[in-house]
Amino acid sequence: MSKIKIGLFGFGVVGQGIYEVVRKAKNANAEIVKICVRDPEKPRKIQADKRLFTTSVEEILDSPNINLVVEVINDPDAAYDIVKRSMLRGIPVVSGSKTMLARHLPELIELQKTRHVALLYDASSCGSIPVIRNLEEYYDNDLLLEVKGILNGSSNYILSRVFDHAEPYADALAQAQALGFAESDPSFDIEGYDSLFKLVIITVHALGTYVAPERIFTYGISTIHDSDIRYAREKGVKIKLVAQVVKVSDEHFTMFVMPEFVTPDKYIYSVDDEYNGVVIRGECYDRQFMFGKGAGSLPTASSILSDIMARLHDYRYEYKKMNYVQKPGYTTDITLKVYVRYKETDIHNILHFDKIREQYIGEESNYVIGDILLSELMDKRSQLSGRDVFLANIPIFFLNRDR
Numbered sequence: 425m426s427k428i429k430i431g432l433f434g435f436g437v438v439g440q441g442i443y444e445v446v447r448k449a450k451n452a453n454a455e456i457v458k459i460c461v462r463d464p465e466k467p468r469k470i471q472a473d474k475r476l477f478t479t480s481v482e483e484i485l486d487s488p489n490i491n492l493v494v495e496v497i498n499d500p501d502a503a504y505d506i507v508k509r510s511m512l513r514g515i516p517v518v519s520g521s522k523t524m525l526a527r528h529l530p531e532l533i534e535l536q537k538t539r540h541v542a543l544l545y546d547a548s549s550c551g552s553i554p555v556i557r558n559l560e561e562y563y564d565n566d567l568l569l570e571v572k573g574i575l576n577g578s579s580n581y582i583l584s585r586v587f588d589h590a591e592p593y594a595d596a597l598a599q600a601q602a603l604g605f606a607e608s609d610p611s612f613d614i615e616g617y618d619s620l621f622k623l624v625i626i627t628v629h630a631l632g633t634y635v636a637p638e639r640i641f642t643y644g645i646s647t648i649h650d651s652d653i654r655y656a657r658e659k660g661v662k663i664k665l666v667a668q669v670v671k672v673s674d675e676h677f678t679m680f681v682m683p684e685f686v687t688p689d690k691y692i693y694s695v696d697d698e699y700n701g702v703v704i705r706g707e708c709y710d711r712q713f714m715f716g717k718g719a720g721s722l723p724t725a726s727s728i729l730s731d732i733m734a735r736l737h738d739y740r741y742e743y744k745k746m747n748y749v750q751k752p753g754y755t756t757d758i759t760l761k762v763y764v765r766y767k768e769t770d771i772h773n774i775l776h777f778d779k780i781r782e783q784y785i786g787e788e789s790n791y792v793i794g795d796i797l798l799s800e801l802m803d804k805r806s807q808l809s810g811r812d813v814f815l816a817n818i819p820i821f822f823l824n825r826d827r
């Protein structure tokens with residue numbers, strides 16, 4: 425590709441960051457020639473030439489002058505429509521919309537093949553950390569065993585403020601929104617869905633398999649309570665929202681998103697505020713750790729810029745692992761050790777524990793710690809949504825990993 429002429433969709437937190445970094449990048453040989461938004465009259469932090477703005481998708485897709493679409497809007501359905509239409513017209517796309525990608529990746533991967541058109545999305549998972557491209561290229565072999573980490577900046581920011589600075593939860597959430605880390609609907613962040621969508625995308629590049637989001641156990645931090653924080657402090661651990669995909673045998677892998685008690689010896693223990701941290705474990709190298717800003721305007725834009733530059737060299741994901749002859753299958757038949765705090769909800773009648781290890785009945789709240797199948801948690805997920813319930817994983821080497 426010669427000069428890159430960008431049609432940019434979205435001029436919010438990330439879009440404005442992209443405008444800034446593209447202007448700064450002297451060697452990018454790229455220029456934003458059109459910006460599509462919902463409301464061109466909206467006041468914005470960054471002043472761009474008014475003539476760049478449009479509300480018409482067609483004005484970008486029909487322009488012979490535009491050879492790359494960059495899509496960073498906050499509406500997953502509209503994003504899907506824009507990305508698909510661009511690709512059908514043979515225009516390569518860079519996207520940051522993980523909700524849209526996690527829902528539609530199989531179709532978009534197929535479109536890349538049939539239409540010979542690239543779709544890059546490193547910014548969709550972990551902001552400025554180049555997780556996807558590394559999994560795709562460097563870890564292009566059978567040795568990978570696990571990708572685990574903090575994939576959501578907002579919930580990590582909230583947990584850090586609440587845990588380390590004793591700030592009220594609601595204030596910390598409001599700050600995460602004001603700083604541009606949170607999604608338009610912040611429940612995506614705090615209920616774990618943003619981490620889930622990133623985990624779905626990461627798993628495609630880690631193990632070559634797409635697992636639909638609704639098949640994956642997801643539990644967030646919205647019901648965390650002072651008693652959970654006190655309990656964690658007493659034990660000398662921190663509570664983090666952790667997403668993980670783990671090979672549990674040659675035949676199977678598992679994945680889930682859940683708050684976790686993290687001990688000080690773990691890399692992610694020190695990952696605070698909006699930072700993300702990803703631990704990659706493999707057969708021969710044990711653990712490697714990637715750390716960086718996972719949200720925010722310029723960090724995310726830097727990742728988009730990297731994808732834009734990659735297009736200068738015609739880079740595209742090849743999804744090599746999807747063609748492996750032997751691939752592990754997804755399982756939820758795996759035993760976890762969990763902490764469940766509750767009050768009114770009749771947890772003992774809802775959850776069937778294989779083994780109860782500890783129980784506490786208190787005036788303020790109760791908790792139980794026990795071994796339980798992930799499939800059992802998945803089946804009972806809708807009954808664990810009470811405001812009085814909080815659940816956290818206590819990491820163990822999976823109890824039945826060799827079954």
Ligand SMILES: NC(=O)C1=CN([C@@H]2O[C@H](COP(=O)(O)OP(=O)(O)OC[C@H]3O[C@@H](n4cnc5c(N)ncnc54)[C@H](OP(=O)(O)O)[C@@H]3O)[C@@H](O)[C@H]2O)C=CC1
Pocket residue numbers: 433434435436437438439460461462463464466496497498499502520521522523547548551604605606607608718719720721724
């Ligand atoms: N914020 C972050 O740290 C990160 C965000 N992302 C992802 O990037 C995307 C954008 O996030 P962010 O910048 O924070 O969101 P914002 O809410 O700040 O901005 C969204 C932008 O999308 C525009 N928009 C919405 N719908 C349409 C549409 N149908 N057609 C054209 N433009 C539209 C809005 O237009 P208008 O301004 O006129 O309302 C706005 O400019 C999301 O998918 C998010 O998940 C990914 C990584 C990090």
Ligand SMILES: N[C@@H](CC=O)C(=O)O
Pocket residue numbers: 548550551575576577578579605606607613618718719720
């Ligand atoms: N809302 C997301 C933004 C980046 O993906 C987060 O907080 O991590």
